[in-house]
Amino acid sequence: EAQVTQNPRYLITVTGKKLTVTCSQNMNHEYMSWYRQDPGLGLRQIYYSMNVEVTDKGDVPEGYKVSRKEKRNFPLILESPSPNQTSLYFCASRNWGHTEAFFGQGTRLTVV
Amino acid sequence: AQTVTQSQPEMSVQEAETVTLSCTYDTSESNYYLFWYKQPPSRQMILVIRQEAYKQQNATENRFSVNFQKAAKSFSLKISDSQLGDTAMYFCAFMNQGGSEKLVFGKGTKLTVNP
DSSP states (O other): OOOEEEEOSEEEEOTTOOEEEEEEESSOOSEEEEEEEETTTEEEEEEEEEETTEEEEOSOOTTOEEOOSSSSBOOEEESSOOGGGOEEEEEEEEOTTOOOOEEOOOEEEEEO | OOEEEOOOSEEEEETTSOEEEOOEEEOSOSSEEEEEEEEOTTOOOEEEEEEETTOOSOOEETTEEEEEETTTTEEEEEEOSOOGGGOEEEEEEEEESSSSOOOEEOOOEEEEEEO
């Protein structure tokens, strides 16, 4: 089944404790992105990647890192999480030349 | 920078009736795509309908249709014969043709279908 898989689905952590949210897609898509969703703000892009070893900042990249060492994986790293990073996070992927983005199930992150 | 505006934070409709969700956008580009995504309580993002800016004909997917007014930069979603399962958050989104892979989302409209 074609899908984008995020882990974990839910995470509660403490301020300053490094964490990684994984994202994996099995569709051989070139494009991958991370978004965060906050009430009243919709979804905003954090980082994106056009292919392996090619990443760039989106609209709200502060406090986040990403890497794209393999085509299928695009982890989101929070080196020192803060409470303002409490949010719902989505990973998405898309094939070159196609417009439909496939989204993961979302990760609900709470930083206390 | 592109912006997407959804002016209705919440809407409600009776089952079997028709409802229209509004969306306007701002861009200086001429080639782009517009989307409506549905997010039910499960949080999954589901593509409802897509419109290419170069196409004059409005897109239709079963009970869902759009009214695309390019000159006015308007892209509304009409849901006919509303069903309880249509209860969800709806996001309007914009993407440039070419360039970075970036969906620009509106803030969303929470739609409730009442029995």
